[in-house]
Amino acid sequence: MLSTMNQMDGSAPLDTGTRVSSKVHLPLGLSVFLMTGLTVLGGSPAQYGIPVLAVSTAYYLYKRAPATYVSYVWWLWFLISFMRRVSDYRGGYSESAPMLAAPYLATLVCAPTLFQSAATWKKRASLPFILGLACATYGLLVGMLALPKKFVLVSSLGWFSPLIFGFFILVKMSDDPNREDYIVSLRKTFFWGTFIMGVYGVVQYFIAPAWDVLWMTEAQMGSIGSPEPLQLRVFSTMNGPGALAFTLLAGLILLIGQRGILPLLVSGTGYASLLLSSVRAAWVAFVLAVILLAIKERRYAGKLVIAAVVLCACLGVGMLLEPVRELVQTRILTFTDLQNDTSAQERQDGYKQMMNYAAEEPLGTGLGTLDANFNGKTSLGTRDSGIWEILLSLGWVAGSIFFVALGLLIWSSWSLPLPRTPTTVAAGAIVIALLSQLPLGSIMLGSSGCLIWMFGAIAMAAANANSPLSEVALGK
Numbered sequence: 011m012l013s014t015m016n017q018m019d020g021s022a023p024l025d026t027g028t029r030v031s032s033k034v035h036l037p038l039g040l041s042v043f044l045m046t047g048l049t050v051l052g053g054s055p056a057q058y059g060i061p062v063l064a065v066s067t068a069y070y071l072y073k074r075a076p077a078t079y080v081s082y083v084w085w086l087w088f089l090i091s092f093m094r095r096v097s098d099y100r101g102g103y104s105e106s107a108p109m110l111a112a113p114y115l116a117t118l119v120c121a122p123t124l125f126q127s128a129a130t131w132k133k134r135a136s137l138p139f140i141l142g143l144a145c146a147t148y149g150l151l152v153g154m155l156a157l158p159k160k161f162v163l164v165s166s167l168g169w170f171s172p173l174i175f176g177f178f179i180l181v182k183m184s185d186d187p188n189r190e191d192y193i194v195s196l197r198k199t200f201f202w203g204t205f206i207m208g209v210y211g212v213v214q215y216f217i218a219p220a221w222d223v224l225w226m227t228e229a230q231m232g233s234i235g236s237p238e239p240l241q242l243r244v245f246s247t248m249n250g251p252g253a254l255a256f257t258l259l260a261g262l263i264l265l266i267g268q269r270g271i272l273p274l275l276v277s278g279t280g281y282a283s284l285l286l287s288s289v290r291a292a293w294v295a296f297v298l299a300v301i302l303l304a305i306k307e308r309r310y311a312g313k314l315v316i317a318a319v320v321l322c323a324c325l326g327v328g329m330l331l332e333p334v335r336e337l338v339q340t341r342i343l344t345f346t347d348l349q350n351d352t353s354a355q356e357r358q359d360g361y362k363q364m365m366n367y368a369a370e371e372p373l374g375t376g377l378g379t380l381d382a383n384f385n386g387k388t389s390l391g392t393r394d395s396g397i398w399e400i401l402l403s404l405g406w407v408a409g410s411i412f413f414v415a416l417g418l419l420i421w422s423s424w425s426l427p428l429p430r431t432p433t434t435v436a437a438g439a440i441v442i443a444l445l446s447q448l449p450l451g452s453i454m455l456g457s458s459g460c461l462i463w464m465f466g467a468i469a470m471a472a473a474n475a476n477s478p479l480s481e482v483a484l485g486k
Contacts, residue, residue: 020287034075041067049093052101061112078190080198086113087457088203092247099221103228114167120178127181135470138179141415145408153376161378168455176463183471205276211246211283244286248437255292256458291447299443364398374405396448423469437465
């Protein structure tokens with residue numbers, strides 16, 4: 011499979027990656043088999059057994075085949091919410107759903123890297139991670155003093171997992187002699203991940219499978235439409251339209267650099283689900299990423315034209331269907347009619363309300379403060395603004411330092427005079443595009459946070475690397 015993927019994106023086979031993969035086929039296959047069985051069984055065995063299996067497998071891969079570990083973590087992010095919904099359908103709805111912690115815990119398996127990489131800590135590319143981890147640790151300590159422990163611990167998973175995972179990638183891309191395997195593994199993972207999420211998203215829109223309907227009904231997810239065919243906003247295998255759309259953004263940007271008929275087909279399914287998710291912020295972020303690619307890499311010009319043609323073809327086919335045409339037209343019209351955009355008005359009101367709360371707590375109240383103290387108190391949802399989540403959780407001083415960390419991540423990913431390859435340019439574009447949506451959501455947490463810090467690490471790893479990555483491995 012790996013050699014097939016390499017040929018598809020125009021690169022040569024990497025024997026090292028193939029040898030590493032052969033060592034983990036049996037335990038990885040056994041883990042997948044058992045998790046599939048638990049998902050079908052449902053109930054408590056799935057809710058508690060899957061996280062245990064996920065963490066055990068992740069730790070084994072982290073020690074034996076770290077490139078495969080990175081891929082495994084992303085497959086958990088892609089599929090765990092779908093597995094939860096099938097499990098609930100088979101064994102009864104579970105509001106707490108502890109199995110959703112599986113990707114967070116698997117991501118944190120690489121935490122020992124923090125204490126084993128003294129050389130990387132001394133290099134300039136690590137500064138955003140130093141600042142980010144210091145601020146998150148401050149928020150954790152304050153939260154333990156000021157908030158119920160449950161909110162603090164749950165929120166800590168979302169804050170720390172992206173930072174730790176990103177630092178792990180930075181270490182591997184800087185010092186590992188087989189670091190090209192990580193790029194190959196990620197490209198392969200996001201290729202097939204985009205395809206599966208794209209196809210299932212289209213199926214979900216037209217069929218509305220029973221497990222998805224059950225979840226929308228029990229979780230009262232009215233904000234993503236009605237639980238029936240042609241009436242919902244697509245969330246595919248992930249936990250919501252936003253998580254899906256931003257993950258597809260990353261996959262689609264990586265696909266722009268690949269050649270062949272199959273990448274075009276995968277792109278088509280990805281664009282279709284991105285449109286059907288109806289996430290305007292992700293649409294804007296994708297356009298921004300494409301513009302950045304065009305500015306930074308003129309060699310992408312022809313491929314960007316092809317991507318535009320595929321996107322227009324998907325849009326054209328969709329517009330032939332009345333429900334799709336109405337959905338897309340309605341969302342696009344809101345860009346020019348903000349006065350009648352209820353969501354935009356509520357967001358503006360919420361920002362004004364949050365200003366008063368932030369002034370009263372200049373030191374912040376810790377990680378988890380929005381869920382513990384602000385749920386339902388303003389017109390903003392608890393995940394509707396990354397800016398206010400940072401300021402209210404960390405306070406004005408630590409929050410400002412965290413913003414500096416994000417700014418350094420952008421600058422290091424894009425503006426440092428480093429050797430650039432198509433993949434590192436795409437990674438920098440993804441980082442900027444995602445962080446541009448910080449005012450509209452807590453993009454720095456969870457799966458989207460892992461995208462930001464991972465691709466940021468890839469983009470600026472050239473500052474740390476002893477030798478540059480080859481264009482062959484990066485799929486030039």
